[in-house]
Amino acid sequence: MRRFLLVFSICICLICINLAQAQTTTQPQPPVQVTVPSFNPGNTQGAAQPVQNGSGRPAITSAPVSGKYYEYQSYCRAPLEFKSLLSDSEFQMALEPFKTTFNAKKTFANFEPMIDFLINEGRTKDARSMVIENKTLLTAPQDKALQARILIADRKYRDAVSILDSVTDEGKNDLMILTEYSRVYRKLGNLFEAKSALQDAMKIDKKNVNKYLLDLCILETEDSNHGEVDTVCPRVIKSFPKDNLALIYLGISQRERMNYKDAQKQFEKSAQMEKNEFALTCLGEVFYLQKNYGKAIEAFKGATEAEPKSGRAQLGAAQSLYQLLRYDEALPYFIKACQLDKSSAVRFREALAPLEAAKMKASTAYYHGIQQCAGFH
CATH class of the missing domain: 1.25.40 (Serine Threonine Protein Phosphatase 5, Tetratricopeptide repeat)
Structure with a gap:
């Protein structure tokens, strides 16, 4: 009996040793944890933060834009600009008073409006040449701020930031520099820094x-x-x-x-206060969201009257008419929207799909309308 117990105990020990070895060799190792910055629209806590550089302003990063405003698929997002540039002769006539004023008294107060006029007319090359020619009249911050303004107009936002970053530490508190920082960071989608620069300007310029x-x-x-x-x-x-x-x-x-x-x-x-495309397009969208399509049509049509080149107002009218099953009336608005803004073609094709599925007569006209918009006919 004693011998049996001894043999049994040895067997049990061997089994335990084998099990322990098996666990040691087969136990999976915990995976390496990789932390990836996440981003949730409307919540900036998980967003990548800008990296500071030597300028005191953040270096350009790929931090995503925060806020539901950019997430929301909306007609009503920002005012559209449909400015028609002056002809060469009209431009020269309009420029002359600025030149006369500046030549009579060469001050920055007379120089800046002339540069802004050139920028607004898309003459950024001329504006840049004038800044270079009159560099001796400008302080370093004024020179950098105007250069940045011109680059922003040319949509060279990263170059504009670089110019502003090159200002000395003392110049970083210049109101023009702070204002241009705010403008360019807004263009880059860095709303936090855009607001910070603007708030810094407000602290300095307390009287205004x-x-x-x-x-x-x-x-x-x-x-x-x-x-x-x-x-x-x-x-x-x-x-x-x-x-x-x-x-x-x-x-x-x-x-x-x-x-x-x-x-x-x-x-x-x-x-x-003023019959403007921005307000009327936003009003149309609000009616649309409340399913008051009749009022939406009225507002969107008002927006197209205020600004015939507004593709979003045309699209709003088209989709509102479509919701009321007024397909024939909606079609010309879809076509016009697509002609003014090619991105509207997506909504146009979405409108075609259910018509084709139901084999409705209007589907043929919608199909040809899309081809027309795409430039096939």
Whole structure:
């Protein structure tokens, strides 16, 4: 019996040893954890943060834009510019007063409006030449700020940041430099830095804070920072009662919070002050979101009258008519929208699909309309 127990104990020990060895050799190792920065629209806590460089402003990174404003697939996003440039003869006539004023008294106050006029007319090459020719009249910050402004107009945003970064530390507190920093960072989608630069300017220029409020209202709206929108935008409306832009951005913020009735009021106020494409397109969208397609059509058509080149207003009218099954009436608006803005072709094709599936007569006309828009006919 004792011998049996001894043999049994030895067997048990051998089995335990084998099991332990097997666990040692087959136990999987824990995987290496790789942390990848995540990004959730509307929440910047997980977003990549800008890296600081020696200039005191962040280096350019690929940090994604935050805020529901950019996530929202909306007609009502930003004012469209449809400025028609002057002919050569008209341009020379319009430029002459600026030249006369500047030549009479060569100051920066007379020089800057002339540069802005050239930029607005798309004559950035001429503007750059004038800045170089008159470099001795400018302070270093003025020179860099104007160079950056010209580069922003040419959509060379990274080059503009580099120019601004080259300003000395003392120049970083110059109001023009801070304003251009705000503009270029907005173009790059870095709304945090755009606001920071603007707020720095407001701290320095305390006597003229109001002149920065509209830009801050717009930036807070684009960043979907609704609490600040409710504070800043009404200040603009109070300080500048004839300026209708703050009303629109306040309405955009209300729309994102799905306060459609409040948004509608703001857009209507703006359109009453001035019949403008931006307010009427935003108003049309709010009616559309409330499924009030009749009112949406009215607003979008008003927007096309205010600005016939607005592809988004044409598309809004097309989709509103389509929702009411008025396919024949919607078609010319789809075609016009596509001609003005090729990206509208996606919505045009989406409208065609159900018509083809139902084998409706209108599908043939929609198909030919898409071909026409694409330039095949």
